[in-house]
Amino acid sequence: MSTGGGYRDLSVPARPLRVVELAAGVAGQACGRLFAGLGHDVLKFEPPTGDPMRNQAPLNRAGIGFTFATLNSGKRSRVVELETSAGRSDLAGQLSGADVLIIDLGPRAAEAAGLSATQLRATWPHLTVVWFTLYGLDDSRSNQFGDSLLAESYGGLAWMIGEPSQAPLSLGGEQAAHASAFVGFFGAMLAIRRSGGDVVDVALCDVAAYLDWKSEVSYAVGGQLPKRSGASIGPWRIVPAADGWIGVVxxxxxxxxxVALIGDPALSDPELEDKDTRASNPQRWWPVITGWAAELPKREIYRRAQRLGLPFGYSADMADLSMDPQFRARGFITDREDNGEPMVGPLVVAAGQSWCGGEPPELGGDNSSPPVPRRAYSELPDLDIAPLAGVVVLDLGTITAGAATSRFLADYGATVIKVEAPDRPDMFRVWSASGPTTPGAQGPQVSPLFESNNAGKLAVSLDLKSEQGRVEMASLAAQADVLVENFTVGVTERLGIDHASLLKINPELISVSLSSQGQSGPEARSRSYGSTLDLLSGLASVTGYSGGAPIWSSADVNYPDQLVSLLAAGLAVHSLNFGLKGEQLDLSQREVVSWTMADRIAEYAETGRVPEPGANRRAGSTPHDVYRCAGSEDWVAIACHRDADRTALAAVLGARGWAEMSETWWQTHYEDIDRVIAEWSIERSREECVRQLVEAGVPCAPVNTAADRERDPRYRERRVFLNDGLPRKGFPMRLLGYQPPDPTPAPDIGRDNATVLVRRSMT
Structure with missing residues (x-):
């Protein structure tokens, strides 16, 4: 049922992978943490002075940066000086016995160290290389250090986050980097299925753009440029509660x-029953809701709304998360044995897969270990076939989370069968988008947004409430490798397709369940959307303008749904590769987003400080923000991590006296510095700002829009988006040894009943 010829047989429990990490950025270190958490051996190479994040404030009581501590727990550390022959020799010895290399050197630095993609493939042909850069391996701009602000700016995601009248925002907590880490992990799982390994090229700006695929499709179809909708206007809003903020969704x-929830007679006006009247007269009813909410605690509003089936969410800050009853019940938040402080636990719940924690490594703690012996690999032909050829996936996913996961699997060769009820198909088929919808073959018009999550699949329609439908579902399940679903908890059990029931039919079936809050716990059956989870995960509490309200990613992006799909695809293939058959992978969308902010939770646990929105400012980088250019809607992002970056910026600004100033001085005087930069940028076009900054060596990026992406040939060349008359998202990464074909168009409802159901019943 699983692997085809040309792959190493990974259908039985396999040994832990040996992973070498040579990464200074968040993406590479988060990817390594994921490997370590799943029980693989991760050896982190650091310079003699240690990874810069070790000393990046805020620091824990051991004098280690919270971000470093959370990203590197469970790893080993070895010091290497790549500038010396001895250091390069030591690294080579470790790579000879490694399965995976995680690296984020720019092309120039990699070439100087003898670690270019070509050199790595020639010297260690069986090695899987996961490479993180800002723009990709073939782009000279990747020689500059890239972080999430620059990635989200160039990728266009920042354009969609924030209030429409204010500056674009980066999502809190290095989200582009974490999303890229999940993409890189998925790529690694694909590459190790190939007999000769591969290089996984992950450009952070491509991942950020991929997360914003809705804007791309809407612009291509309707011609109107999407823009950030904020959280203070529109049909859904974040409003003040008595003790915080509540999302009215x-x-x-x-x-x-x-109306029943609020209980105010003003909302019972018969005219307000018409949705168009409400949309055109928000002043008639929004003040009633905001006045009511301001008198009640946020959790009480949340509980009352949920009892009525309303997907409200309250803005949970790090203090809320540390004591959250749902997180506690599932073991996602636990207390440390040594001091009782809250800490983040498992990222995925699966009976056969424990999650490994541990302390961050001491610098050079593994220096005395000898090089590991070279791995023995079978010399199988490196066939140019899809990594997931032969894998059969049943897709019961809807809208984004589940459907996007199986689309990812289909892209790389899996046979994905989308299962829908004839009377209740995937709601995304008729979801609104800018511009006209395209007529479907079976009645309702099909939204252009549906295409992106469902291209490349087969489709069957089954009435699971009928005996015949259940028989057909059992036949499909008996021959599948993976099932993906994101139903509300309890639905699969009512339909008789829960994991326990399907295991009786197929004991090797891997179920990937992507509920909003997990399969267990007191809030497992709560209703939510992506915007709800922006709030409940804590992401909104650290996204926003300084001193302002929380900001969500909004329904235009739906970040939690996008993020979980990237991780779920990698975990599904990991289970296939390592013999974890018969498992249910219980992924909470809320927990996945909160996991990306483990350092913020740890900071609160130890210091009692509750992180708040800080606009685009980030610890360890000054200046770090977006600045308006001469065009009224044009912005440029600047992110200076090193003294050399700031020296170069001082020269561009003509403030040469600043070049000799310490990093502390720059941090202390950031408001004055930001004012000077803003005065400089507003006098120049965005293109001129970028040109001068790039020529000087200042890390920067334009804040792009969907229209800018459409004009940028790199997104077509790297196939991040596809448009052969049918606009849809493409691929957020590149495998150097395998290029997936363009997917076939998304299927009509039940299009393949006659072939799939008959064929499966006969086998």
């Missing part, structure tokens, strides 16, 4: 429940 058909 509901569908038009839930208006009666909103």
């Amino acid at each position: 509901f569908q038009p058909e839930q208006w009666d429940s909103v």
